Amino acid sequence: MQAAGILQARRRLASGTRAASVGARSRRGIMAAKTTLNAKNLETLGAPRLAELLIEISTGSADRKRRLRMELAGGQGSAEVVREVRKRLVSLGRARGRIGWRKVRTLKADLEMQRKTIVETVAQRDPSEAFDLVWQFLRLSDTILTRTADSNGTLMASFRQAIEDACGIALAAGLDADSLTPRVFAALQDNDHGQYDRMITTMAPALGADGLTALKLLVCEWLEEPPEKPASGGQVSVRGRRLAARTALQEIADAQGDVDSYIAHMPGEHRGAPMIATDIADRLLAAGRADEALEALDRVDVGGRIFVPIEWELARARTLEALERADEAQAFRWARFERSLSAEHLRAYLRRLPDFDDVEAEEKAFARARAFPDVHEALAFFLSWPAPAEAARLVEARSGKLDCDLYPLLSSAAESLGAIHPLAATILLRAMIDFTLEHARSSRYRHAARHLADCAALAPHIEDHGSLAPHDAYVAGLRLRHGRKHGFWSHVA
Template identity: 35%
Template sequence: MARDAPPSLDQLIGLGARRLAELALDEAGSNAAFRQRLAAAIAAARGPAAVAAIVDRRLAALEKGRSTIAAARRRAFVEDLSATLKIIADDLAGADPASAVERLLRLLAAADGALARAGDEAAGVFSAAAAALPALLARLPGDDGGALADGLYALAADSRSAFVLRAAADILAAAPAATVAALDARLAEGVLALGPLAGDPPNWSLRARARRLIELRQRIADRRGDVDAYIALATALPGEGPDVAAIGERLVGAGRAAEALAWLRRSAPPSIKRLSLADLHVGLPPRDPAADRRAHVEIAALEALGDNAAAQALRWRLFTETLDADILREQVARLPDFEDVEALDAAFAAVFASPMIAAALRFFLQWPRLDLAERLVVERRTEWDGRRCEALAPAADALESRHPLAAVVLYRALLDAILDRGLSLAYGRAARYYAALQGLEAREAPGWPIEPHRHYRAELRRRHGRKLGFWSRVEAAGAT
């Protein structure tokens, strides 16, 4: 049954003030968060000080709280936090933006304690609070830089939840210039006050604090467009070496591509190699994400310098290593007219020859060239590993309607992988593959380079006839 549409503003007005008041009182009796919003709305009639007093009581309770919040009470706790945020961002901000900013900073300062008590369920409220801060800062008529800068500094230095750091670009863009200047000076003093960060063993707590302060200064440098200040701060970060890709991006953006190349080609320590689940399914090896990012920035620098041949060569290397369709699209888009056909032929040949056969199949499906996907499947039909069901099953489904031969090859590989290993938990999937093969039998063509389905079915019965769990599933599906 379709859900009722929410009432419109005109419909609510039509109810009349008394009826609406009765409904509001009824809801307030059972909904603490709504009761809090209602009290704030009533207080707003007396002025912003009355609304601020309500918020201050809620914030004081939040700041004093220490006990762990039981799972059964966490939803109510999060609703109360959300109501407090709405009062600050809506009721109080409309009348007194400066007071709203002050209370919003207090709410964000309580994030670490609230998360420790209630877990990550409360994180969404604090993310929303950080996201609401720029709009409030933009409404400030001006600021001497002192109190607001101190509040932002405390959040950067003392809070480990990093909500302000994640929203720093928008916050700094909206903050008054005097506040940003005062904050930068305060951050610089805070880093100096930490003293030497080297040591054996290193003081990881101090290093983490220094990193938070320096990263916020880097965002200030970005706001000012001061690339040299950003680089100086990047080289001062404790721990690993500077993020040369980030430096390169800013130098390219500033029209200093030659300097960017010099940074990007410095030797860099390898980072931890990573692998997405999608890439794991198609058999790609783990990659160094920092090295890949540097390569993409190097391409941008080379193009800025007019060395398109070197940029294209680097793209080609990345493409052959990853079989990433988006990289090939970038390569083709930058070719002169009439050269794209030859380039695509070379790319498709490289994909056909790649040892990463499941990744090659994914490429042709994504391009999309289903005809080439079929050719790949059929020409390399003895190489498919049915254990890669997350890659092969969707491919078989995609090919089934227009390229039945390729679908049959893949479905057989998937089915054989399950039955050969006796994976009883996967017999349900195996029965679906068998049913798909039964359905494709009528579309067999005399020239197919694989044995007919009737022979494959007979061999399947001979080899796996005792796997009664599988055959019972087949019979239940009516696919015998």
């Protein structure tokens, strides 16, 4: 009885402890919920305290101060916002210092704040004023891109987006062609950094038929202007002007749906290039002129080229289909697959076969890939298909032909095969390890050590090593041949 009483007391104590623990966790949860940074919790601080915190947080940060001023201006009406944006754009345009890569992110944030204010605030209240501002924003592009190391196109993206914004704002403002056309034309003449590429295509809805016609006349006059008196590089600038004008005329032709005009502005000597022929053929095909599309594609001397872009090949197959020459299209797809192991051609070929014929055709394609002269192209094909069993079979049969310096391909293949084909993955990993050590590629020692660890993890899953040495024997052989490569072994350790 005494023991039973003690047991009950212990249970009550444990229950009370658990309840206390649950209560403490609950209280901590409530406290955490109240201190979580969200709008609802911050509202409890009240406006005066929040204002003090904003002043404190913005001290020393020009960007945050500008954001606060913009918000304050928004409360005063559209005119104040316009004044703040215009003032900032003028300031950005007057700056002349070089903008290093470390400052690009800050400048990007500044530009995006101005652009979004124009689009989200000013354009909603006064589209005409917003268009003037967004165009002023675009005019900054030349001076900013000249001063900036923008190799990743971070800032360029803001200006390209601003062109799309300009079209939407122009439509909302109901601007006519007479006001838009001169601005677009001026931009095309000042496109040193490619920031206005595709501007005509983007602005076409706002320009309308009248604007496109007027713009075409201006560009034609610009194209026919006589060469300027040289100065240094004068001839280069003339060539650049002619290229820009022809590109603009082609964009106008596309916007007007005028295929013949597009082709007319393509220099004849370029039409035998595969990508240009493809470009022309696609437009002719879309216009229902498949015969002419095939003629454009056949201007390319395929036999004289080592490499033919797949875009040209796909366009030719599409064109043959449009001409109701399906058997020729299929034969062409198979021939191009046999030549390049293109998975895209093979998929298109198989999709058009009757039921069950595709299985036999796929096996025929795999046989072609297994015997393909370039084992790396074959491996890449099997991985992309995907056919991991075939990839493993290829590795085991032709490992001696692998170029172990092709680290990205072999590493990716080993990773893909490891879970279900550990022997093939081990062959690939060891091949890269051996290459790295035999050629003393010290920069790869860390990777080779990781590969060796992967081999150790795969070893228990290999049921039959065949002619491949077991893992312990392989490591012993490495120590015997490369024991002095301490850089490698330090990573292994």
